[in-house]
Amino acid sequence: AQLVESGGGTVEPGRSLRLSCAASGFTFGAYTMSWYRQAPGKDQELVATYSADFVRGRFTAFRDNDKNTLYLQMSDLQPEDTALYYCSSDSLGISGRGTQVTVTP
Numbered sequence: 001a002q003l004v005e006s007g008g009g010t011v012e013p014g015r016s017l018r019l020s021c022a023a024s025g026f027t028f029g030a031y032t033m034s035w036y037r038q039a040p041g042k043d044q045e046l047v048a049t050y051s052a053d054f055v056r057g058r059f060t061a062f063r064d065n066d067k068n069t070l071y072l073q074m075s076d077l078q079p080e081d082t083a084l085y086y087c088s089s090d091s092l093g094i095s096g097r098g099t100q101v102t103v104t105p
Contacts, residue, residue: 001025001094003087008099015077021070021087029065035072037083077103
């Protein structure tokens with residue numbers, strides 16, 4: 001089983017980004033998936049858990065089971081959103097390596 005994130009980058013405050021998490025090696029549609037983030041010197045933070053369409057403030061998690069892909073749509077990004085973002089299947093105990101998001105003027 002493998003998870004590979006993509007879509008990170010450096011953006012200015014107020015911009016949007018969409019992250020992707022490509023899954024392989026397991027029945028993706030059968031599992032709840034989550035997005036986490038971790039900033040330097042801070043604890044890991046749960047960003048969104050997807051079991052159905054999930055909206056949390058500026059972040060929306062959604063999935064395409066036909067493409068075995070989980071997404072995180074982020075809007076109005078702020079410097080405090082700077083972190084390594086990674087997807088995870090908690091029940092399988094697997095996570096990807098993450099994709100870096102940096103928000104800076």
